[in-house]
Amino acid sequence: xxxxxxxxxxxxxxxxxxxxxxxxxxxxxxxxxxxxxxxxxxxxxxxxxxxxxxxxxxxxxxxxxxxxxxxxxxxxxxxxxxxxxxxxxxxxxxxxxxxxxxxxxxxxxxxxxxxxxxxxxxxxxxxxxxxxxxxxxxxxxxxxxxxxxxxxxxxxxxxxxxxxxxxxxxxxxxxxxxxxxxxxxxxxx
Numbered sequence: 001x002x003x004x005x006x007x008x009x010x011x012x013x014x015x016x017x018x019x020x021x022x023x024x025x026x027x028x029x030x031x032x033x034x035x036x037x038x039x040x041x042x043x044x045x046x047x048x049x050x051x052x053x054x055x056x057x058x059x060x061x062x063x064x065x066x067x068x069x070x071x072x073x074x075x076x077x078x079x080x081x082x083x084x085x086x087x088x089x090x091x092x093x094x095x096x097x098x099x100x101x102x103x104x105x106x107x108x109x110x111x112x113x114x115x116x117x118x119x120x121x122x123x124x125x126x127x128x129x130x131x132x133x134x135x136x137x138x139x140x141x142x143x144x145x146x147x148x149x150x151x152x153x154x155x156x157x158x159x160x161x162x163x164x165x166x167x168x169x170x171x172x173x174x175x176x177x178x179x180x181x182x183x184x185x186x187x188x189x
Contacts, residue, residue: 066125
């Protein structure tokens with residue numbers, strides 16, 4: 001039996017991963033990655049990919065980061081939360097995909113210990129629901145600042161329901177406030 005349960009989503013190649021958690025009164029232990037991931041982690045062309053970079057960010061309640069991608073050297077991401085809770089979203093930007101422009105979201109938290117695999121060819125973002133959240137992720141390509149891309153977080157054509165209370169405005173970077181809509185993106189994988 002494997003250490004992970006890979007749960008398919010309505011979007012091909014996008015997976016929720018539930019680890020096996022061993023716990024007792026002392027605490028818990030779990031694997032967060034092993035070679036069971038190999039069949040799922042691929043480059044856009046379908047060849048096997050490996051993770052080459054690990055990242056960590058900490059954000060306060062109400063922060064929304066996204067929706068991001070890299071135009072060159074696209075990054076597949078294995079994401080999880082080790083403190084707090086976020087709503088994590090992926091948008092399919094693969095031009096030949098049946099689900100192009102569709103989004104899927106999942107709650108990731110320190111309690112549920114779920115992970116989300118966002119393959120290359122997707123825009124990715126998250127909204128912090130707890131007081132603080134520490135977010136960690138592995139990437140299939142190195143970060144390239146010259147390759148930054150993004151889609152507007154509130155694009156009505158995509159229609160992501162971030163679970164933000166009516167009247168509230170998320171905390172956004174200046175860059176994320178200016179991202180284009182999907183219709184004006186001018187870029188597809």
